[in-house]
Amino acid sequence: MTFCAICGGTAFEDRPVLWPGLIAEWELSAEEAAYIDRQQGRTCLACGGNLRAIALARALLAAWEGGPVLARFATSRAARRLRVLDLNGAAGLGEALKPMPGYRLATYPQEDMQALSFADASFDAVLHSDTLEHVPDPAAALRECHRVLRPGGTLAYTVPIIVGRMSRSRAGLPPSYHGDPAQSGEDWRVQTEYGADAWRGVIEAGFDSVTLNAVEFPAALALSARRAGGEAPRRGWLSRWR
Secondary structure (H helix, E strand, O other): OOOOOOOOOOOOOOOOOOOOHHHHHHHHOOOHHHHHHHHHEEEEEOOOEHHHHHHHHHHHHHHHHHHHHHHHHHOOOOOOOOOOEEOOOOOHHHHHHOOOOEEEEEEOOOOOOOOOOOOOEEEEEEEEOHHHHOOOOHHHHHHHHHHHHEEEEEEEEEEEEEEOOEEOOOOOOOEEEOOOHHHHOOOOOOEEEEEOOOOEEEHHHHOOOEEEEEEOOEEEEOOOOOEOOOOOOOOOHHHOOO
């Protein structure tokens, strides 16, 4: 049974998300379309978070040793010490993090991920969900995430990953959008389609480790990465402050 790491909910519904045009542009097999649809459309009835947001919540909780439910951790004493930059406010996740005094929402594209407006080493964690694939220069965006993290800080994010292929740029291919461009604008245009090597850009950006956090593999994968330096968290160090 699926458990929501955002709010603790256990009731879900499946909402169809993909449409034939996008499936064709993405060149998805029936199996790939099914797990991407599950990733985006299987939704917690309590908080509205889908599987990718739940995977991202798990990645944050693992980095912070924060227990099983993000909303519960966000009201703890330990959470008061953390400075968190959220670059798109994924459904359910932003609401869970709002009680944290150090939580900051700066939504892409109003906040340019390729040139963040924040000082070096400003945050303990940076997160974004299904945003990097829309950024023209994802390598620059990952370097900026690295720059604004303090030593020892965590980047946690999702991109739609097709696990049976390698990543590719859509440069030179017909435009593809994750939404209606007439209503959503060019920030919905897909610049990169990610595959099994999605971790590579994180290491190239300067992070010293990458972890995959899975929910109903291969449906939902969240990547988390640590900026080198600082003191690595010791097991249980946060629990003493709850």
